[in-house]
Amino acid sequence: MVANATSNATSGGATKDYNYDSWMALLSQLPLLLFTLLNSFLYQWVKERIRVAFSLIFIFLLFSLTAALVEVNMQPDTFFSVTMATVWFINMFGAVLQSGLFGVVGLFPPRYSTLFMSGQGLAGIFAAIAMLCSILMFAVTLSVFPVITVRVQTVYKDNKAWKQVFTCVCCFIVFNTMDLVGRSAPSLVQWPSKESRLFPVAVLSRLVFIPLLMLCNVENPRLTVLFTHDCAFVTIMALFSFSNGYLASLCMAYAPQLVRYKDCETAGSLMTFFLVLGLAVGASFSFLLGKLVTA
Template identity: 55%
Template sequence: MLSQNNLPVDRGQLTAIIIFVLGLGSLLPWNFFVTASLYFNECLNTTQNGTQPRRPEDYSFDSWMTFLSMLPLLLFTLLNSLLHQWVRERVRVAVSMVVILLLFSLTAALVRVRMSPDTFFSITMATIWFINVFSAVLQGSLFGLVGQLPPRYSTLFMSGQGLAGIFAALAMLFSVLGNADIRTAALGYFITPCVAMSAILTCYMLLPHLTFARFYLNRDETDKQPIEKIPIESLGGSHDSSFLKNSKDPEDQVLQDLELPEKHQQRSSVFAVFKKIWVMAVCVTCTFAVTLSVFPVITVRVKTVYSGYTGWDNVFTCVSCFIVFNVMDLVGRSVPSLVQWPSKESRLFPVAVFSRVLFVPVLMMCNIPNSRLVIFSHDGAFILIMALFACSNGYLASLCIVYAPQLVRSRDCETAGALMTFFLALGLSLGASISFLLGSLV
């Protein structure tokens, strides 16, 4: 018999830890490629057939990398949103992780292979495309999985995604500080995600064996168990029959869903779910569109004003762009576990989201060589702007992901999670497309 008093608990917080690790794994591929921008551009900055070397800017590598990462993410997240009910989640996640592991292994093996810039560019772009195809399926499936758990696990998942960027940035920093040649450093750098993805796959395989996770993820079977009726008085003395309906406690929501008649337990259509979460969908799209329009395409072009200081030139981009961004993004993603403001019903929420557009011109006015307008030239100004830019991205994106499943029934949480992943990918793709234009303006 199920009651509020004997719902399973997350013993040792093992489910929470695994969800955090899965969040890290869902964005690991993207972060390891984008953080390696300096390595990729260096490989393109070589002489071909004795001719004048082409500049990395001639390839628009950062823009193409972002675009070819986000386009498959958009397309296959949409496909996952529509077909997730026909292919088992475990199959989607396991296959995606294995393929991503193999593609990282291929990237590491090719580090030692000498090839022309054009060939290197083509192979790298193809790898980025395919690795993001499976990353889209992985991320969409994991968002759907997390949407079935209580709301705080969505925050933990988003925090794990924030850690993925820090993990990649620190791996690159240690590679640069190792004083090895660029190819040796890159080899060690790309072996790191191979090991990490193996560990993440192991964690995922352990999840179904945890009682707490199994209870929420197997809700269909749980719903068939008899329910112990709980006197309304025992839930706080209220005689209002709408108490359970209006309760925000996730465990109360579980009990509410279990007591619904069978005909009301069917999943809603994708469109019906979208009508309930469309505000959150638009907000998450705008949040990531603004972020990807300037990061990393514009931000990696900002240079230090202290070019004479030994070593700072080499690590400036890694530290001030990638590490600052990812640390503050993680901070922003973690804050909703403590405070959630504005609320999901507040009109201030979309206002806060759309106000981030101001970061676009501000970042374009930082210390970019040959830029038409430089106002914020000091390193400290750039780091402060990046910190605010990243923190607002993490905070608002996390709120969108946390709020969306709260707007639908528990049976529709997986669909809501999959839809939010699609609109997240839509924002990333729009930002990547806009980056081509913004890159040509500086």
């Protein structure tokens, strides 16, 4: 499907810039944000079994539709519109599913939240491995997520095999692997504590990764490249993803402990909303950051 759109877009002589990665990030997070908030108010009237079951059914149907459209030739504009609409609705039902599950997990001891977060990280690894396999039997285009890291290129440009899988291995697999490690770590060590002032400081300190990633070996850079070697990029990605998984798990584990038992489900749902709010804000800034890093 992507190949069809690419070939049609270039057949006229000029390639139209759809800003695909930024739009996909934004349209993934907006429905998550809106419907996570809606679910925080409506969960008392709709049982979690119904929410989870219907969400899973509709997500399955939408993925089936996406798979079927691979065989359909489309004009680039049509392909872009259909893809973005599918992304919106999948994440809409995903928000309801995720909020319901987090709300239920909030009723259990904190270690269950850590295990639930670890499961999400493990799913990301499976997706990255599947992507790597498709690159080796099909050479698919990797330009959808995330905005900056997919634009980082290897210094070993003469090695065609490594150049082809560099983004998948050093961006997606490294991110999902270390994110899984970070999500699992709170089951062993929980630091800082929920009462510590260092906890919000640790969360805010992750802002340093934005300039660090922007100064990596990006293709056609606007900024001065400080981290040229592949090892530097992998190290930054590993720290970035580990801190993401670790701090997110701590937030989800600490929230139900700060309220009364009867409010645990509400706390879990609201934490999911604020988690998605952060993702939506980040997706909105991706348009600006994408313009800043490449000429």
